[in-house]
Each structure stands twice: as C-alpha cells, then as structure tokens.
Amino acid sequence: MLSWEQTPSLEPMRCCRAWVEIDLAALRHNVQQLRGVLPASTQLMAVVKADAYGHGAVTVAQTVLQAGAAWLGVATVPEGIELRAAGIQAPILVMGAVNSTEEMQAIAHWRLQPTLVNPKQALVFSETLAKLSAARPLGVHLKIDTGMTRLGFPWAEAVDFVRFVHQLPHLKIDSLYSHLATADDPNPATMQLQQQRFTAAVESLQRQHLLPPRLHLANTAATLADPTLHYDLVRVGLGLYGVYPAPHLQTQVDLQPVIQIKARITHLKAVPAGTGISYGHQYVCDRPIRLAVVGIGYADGVPRILSNRLQVIVKGHLAQQIGAITMDQLMLDVTGIPNLQEGDVVTLLGRDGSHTLSPDDWAAMANTISWEILCGFKHRLPRIAVEQALPAPAQPRIGPG
Numbered sequence: 001m002l003s004w005e006q007t008p009s010l011e012p013m014r015c016c017r018a019w020v021e022i023d024l025a026a027l028r029h030n031v032q033q034l035r036g037v038l039p040a041s042t043q044l045m046a047v048v049k050a051d052a053y054g055h056g057a058v059t060v061a062q063t064v065l066q067a068g069a070a071w072l073g074v075a076t077v078p079e080g081i082e083l084r085a086a087g088i089q090a091p092i093l094v095m096g097a098v099n100s101t102e103e104m105q106a107i108a109h110w111r112l113q114p115t116l117v118n119p120k121q122a123l124v125f126s127e128t129l130a131k132l133s134a135a136r137p138l139g140v141h142l143k144i145d146t147g148m149t150r151l152g153f154p155w156a157e158a159v160d161f162v163r164f165v166h167q168l169p170h171l172k173i174d175s176l177y178s179h180l181a182t183a184d185d186p187n188p189a190t191m192q193l194q195q196q197r198f199t200a201a202v203e204s205l206q207r208q209h210l211l212p213p214r215l216h217l218a219n220t221a222a223t224l225a226d227p228t229l230h231y232d233l234v235r236v237g238l239g240l241y242g243v244y245p246a247p248h249l250q251t252q253v254d255l256q257p258v259i260q261i262k263a264r265i266t267h268l269k270a271v272p273a274g275t276g277i278s279y280g281h282q283y284v285c286d287r288p289i290r291l292a293v294v295g296i297g298y299a300d301g302v303p304r305i306l307s308n309r310l311q312v313i314v315k316g317h318l319a320q321q322i323g324a325i326t327m328d329q330l331m332l333d334v335t336g337i338p339n340l341q342e343g344d345v346v347t348l349l350g351r352d353g354s355h356t357l358s359p360d361d362w363a364a365m366a367n368t369i370s371w372e373i374l375c376g377f378k379h380r381l382p383r384i385a386v387e388q389a390l391p392a393p394a395q396p397r398i399g400p401g
C-alpha cells in the first residue's frame with residue numbers, strides 16, 4: 001500500500017519511524033462533495049496554506065485541481081512560490097498581508113495574486129510593478145473588514161478604496177472579499193451582520209459602477225451553513241481535509257478524513273510495578289505492564305498536553321499512552337495485546353479495525369481546534385500518498401444475523 005519511492009530523498013530508516021498517510025481518493029471525494037453544494041456559477045478555492053493543513057501542499061494542490069477546484073489559497077508568498085515551482089498553473093491568492101517590496105516583486109515574478117487591504121499598499125504595489133515594467137497587469141484582491149477585525153479596509157469605505165485602486169496602472173481588481181468570524185457558530189446573528197455589511201458595500205459599489213468581477217465571503221463553515229454566502233467563489237480549507245467545522249454542520253455533505261498518522265513500535269519491554277515512566281515520572285505503574293516505545297513525539301505534531309490522555313490503535317486494540325510525551329518518542333501500555341513485535345505499526349490518527357481516531361478527538365482533549373491539530377504535522381514526518389477505497393456505504397444486512 002505504501003510507495004516509498006514517492007519520497008526518494010528520505011532515508012528508509014527515517015521513513016520507518018513515523019509518517020503521515022494522505023488518502024488522495026478521500027481528498028477527491030471531499031472536493032466533489034463540497035462542489036455538490038455549490039451552484040455551477042460558484043468556483044471552489046482550495047485553501048492550502050500551512051502546507052495544506054499539514055497534508056503536504058503540492059500533492060494536495062495537484063489532486064484538488066484535478067478534482068475540480070479552480071483556485072488555490074495560501075497565506076504567505078513562499079507558500080505560493082512552492083506551488084508555482086512545482087509547476088502548478090492555477091490562480092493562487094495570497095491571503096496574508098504583503099508589505100515589503102521584495103515580496104511584491106516575488107508576487108509579480110511568480111504571478112501570484114495579492115490581497116490588498118489599504119490604498120497606500122496598492123500604490124506601492126503599482127509603483128513596484130511600474131519599475132519591473134510588467135507587461136500584463138497583476139490581478140489583485142481587495143479585502144474589506146466586515147467584523148472579523150483582522151486584515152481588511154473598513155467596509156463602510158469600500159467605495160473609496162476600490163475607486164483608488166481602480167485608477168492605478170498595472171493592477172487589475174479581480175475580487176472583493178471579506179472573512180467571517182463566527183461561521184461555525186450555530187447562532188448566525190454575527191455572520192448575518194457581516195453579510196449585511198458586505199452586501200451594503202457591494203450595493204454602493206454597484207451604484208458607482210465599480211463592482212469587482214468576483215465576490216467571496218465563505219470559508220468551509222459558511223459554505224455548509226448558508227447558500228446565500230456562496231457568491232462567486234468559496235474559500236474552503238478544513239472541509240477538504242475531511243473534517244467538519246462544527247457538529248451542527250455535519251448533515252450537509254459526506255466528508256472523509258484524508259490524513260492518517262502512523263508510527264512504529266521501536267522497543268518493547270516488561271516493566272515491574274512501581275516503575276516511573278518518562279520525564280518527571282508523571283506516571284508510575286501500579287502493576288507490572290508491557291511497555292511499547294513508539295517513534296513519534298511532540299516535535300512531529302503530537303501535542304505534549306495529550307500526555308497520559310492519548311489513546312492509539314495497536315493492531316485493532318486501543319492502547320493507553322503513559323508518561324510524558326517526549327520530543328521524538330512516546331510510551332504505551334500494551335499489556336494484554338497479543339503477538340506484538342518491535343516494528344509493528346500503531347495508528348495515532350485514522351482507522352484500524354473497528355476503531356477510528358480523529359483530529360476532533362485530539363482537539364477536544366487538548367482544548368484546541370482541529371485546525372491547529374492538523375497543521376501541527378510538519379515536514380519532519382514524511383508524507384505518503386495512498387489511494388484507499390472509500391468505505392462502502394452502509395448496506396442493509398441480507399439474511400439472518
């Protein structure tokens with residue numbers, strides 16, 4: 001199932017310690033499911049910032065584009081360059097702030113599309129492009145703040161902002177957008193207030209004949225929550241990766257988890273009662289146990305705060321993690337699990353037998369959100385692309401039993 005050839009630059013021994021499996025069939029399925037809720041006039045932007053939420057930006061981008069995503073969204077200029085350097089041609093929106101002229105030059109060179117949040121920044125951009133004697137105007141995206149209170153020009157002054165950018169040479173306004181602060185909240189009041197402000201800005205731009213060709217407002221939660229938020233484009237991150245932004249949004253589409261985190265047992269031993277385990281001896285066993293050391297730790301993205309709480313799947317059995325999770329290794333109590341050997345694979349996130357462990361499970365235990373759990377898996381873990389058949393839809397049982 002694993003194709004080690006896909007990571008030729010990695011020594012096999014390092015690959016063997018721990019890795020991430022990315023299910024490309026699930027990823028394509030999620031794109032299709034999400035596109036299924038959109039009208040034909042709405043495009044899908046796949047948000048692949050933070051290395052595609054820990055899934056590996058280039059592989060994810062290539063796969064989702066084949067599956068029907070039209071745009072890619074990143075947070076930073078280097079993230080956009082990584083995709084272009086891999087040969088990806090699709091339009092790429094840089095959603096984060098871009099302020100230095102070096103970044104502006106890189107944006108122009110790699111044909112990325114920046115987010116502009118004020119007139120001064122737009123002016124500097126235009127001047128930078130003039131100096132580069134750019135042949136084609138650069139597509140830019142104007143962001144207004146409707147209540148997220150992060151990046152964006154005040155929504156009530158959208159007309160002044162758009163008019164100013166409109167008259168600048170070398171820039172072509174491609175879209176007007178904003179970002180929602182509470183789209184995953186079952187109470188839609190704040191989201192609706194943001195939408196009203198967005199609509200007010202859009203209407204005043206229409207009256208001035210300054211309406212940009214594209215409008216967008218929705219992240220995953222808004223895409224699932226309310227079709228009136230779809231506009232011309234939706235910017236979907238979390239849902240692509242098969243994770244729901246909130247329990248009340250689970251009914252809309254069938255999303256399949258894309259990531260599995262696996263690691264090997266590197267050492268097995270018997271430990272007598274009364275023995276302290278790992279740094280600080282936070283855990284002292286009250287009975288003799290069989291202990292497994294596993295080659296993955298907090299430097300790989302397993303939050304240390306899950307020490308003594310995490311459960312993992314070992315050959316279809318749940319096993320309790322014990323003692324402090326260390327940088328590169330963690331320990332399990334595997335007492336009673338038969339036929340274990342050093343080298344056996346354990347599943348930290350994903351499915352094995354009848355058990356499934358999800359980023360939501362970790363997020364609940366770590367008092368954080370699934371977004372943060374996912375983007376904790378960084379380059380130290382090799383990523384292996386797999387094509388897994390999706391689980392067949394539940395069939396009615398035929399015959400007795």
Ligand SMILES: *Cc1c(COP(=O)(O)O)cnc(C)c1O
Binds near residue numbers: 049095219221
């Ligand atoms: C990260 C991000 C998104 C995607 O959010 P999800 O909740 O993961 O779908 C969309 N828009 C902007 C501006 C973002 O920063």
